[in-house]
Amino acid sequence: MEIILKEDIQNLGHKNDIVSVKNGYGRNYLIPRGLAILATTSAKKVHEENMRQRAHKEEKIKNEALEVAKTLEGKSFTIGAKASSTGKIFGSVNTIQIAEALTKEGFNVERKNIAMKDDAKELGTYTVTVKLHREVKVDISIEVVAE
Template sequence: MEIILKQDIKKLGEKDDIVSVKPGYGRNYLIPQGFAELATSSAKKVLAENIKQAQFKQDKIKQDAEALATKLESVKLSIGAKAGESGKIFGSVNTIQIADALKKQGFEVDRRRITFEEEPKFVGEFIANLNLHKEVKVQVPFEVIAE
C-alpha cells in the first residue's frame, strides 16, 4: 500500500514522501491519526504541484536573503555599553541590541538569526553571524564602545 506522509515519521520517511507500508499499518494507524493519506493518482499530482510551488517560494526567499547579504557586507555597527575602567562591560551585548542597530540602518533582521563567535563582554571589536537562510550566512563586524 502506498501512502503520502503528511509529517516526518521516524524510520519511515519525511513529510511529502511517498512510501510503501503494510495495509494494516496504513489503514489502522497512519491514515486515522492524520500522519498520512492514501497515494492515489490525483493525490500524487497535487503533491507534485505543492512541491513545485514550495520550491518556487524557497527560491524567492533565498534570493531575498542573498540580496540582503550583499548589502550587509559593507555594514559596520557601533554598540554603546556601560563599561568599567578595565574595559569589561556590565552585562553583555546581546542579539536584541544588534538587531536594533541593524534596524536603525534600515535592515530588518530577526534577532533569533543572530549569533556570536564569542560573547562580547569587553570593549572592542567582535563579529556577529547572521543566518539569513539555511544556505546564506553573512558576518557583520561590530564595535562595542564604552558610554
C-alpha cells in the same frame, strides 16, 4: 518514525523537511505540540505538491536574502554599552541589541537569526553571523564602544 516538520527545529531540520526521529520523540513531543505531522503516504503526496508550488516563491526569497547579504557584507555596526574604566562591560551585548542596531540601519533581522561566536563582555570588535535564509548566512562586524 518519519515526520514532516511544521517549524524549524534546531539540530533536527527546517520547516517542511521529512526527517526520521525516534517514536517516543515524535509521538510524545513533536506531534502533540504541533511542531510536526506524521509522514503517511497521503501526507507525503500533499507535501510534495505543496513543495513544488512553493519552489518559485522560495527562489525569490533566497534572491532577496542574497541581495541583503551583499549589502551587509563588510559592514560594521557600533553598539554602545556601559563599561568600567578597565574596558569591562556591565552585563554583556546580546542578540537583542544587535538586532536593534541592524533595524536602525534598515535591515530587518530577527534576533533568533543572529548567532554570536563569543560573548561580548568587553569593549572591542566581535564577529556575528546573521542567518538571512536557510542557505544564506553572512558574517558582520560588531564594535562595542563605551557610552
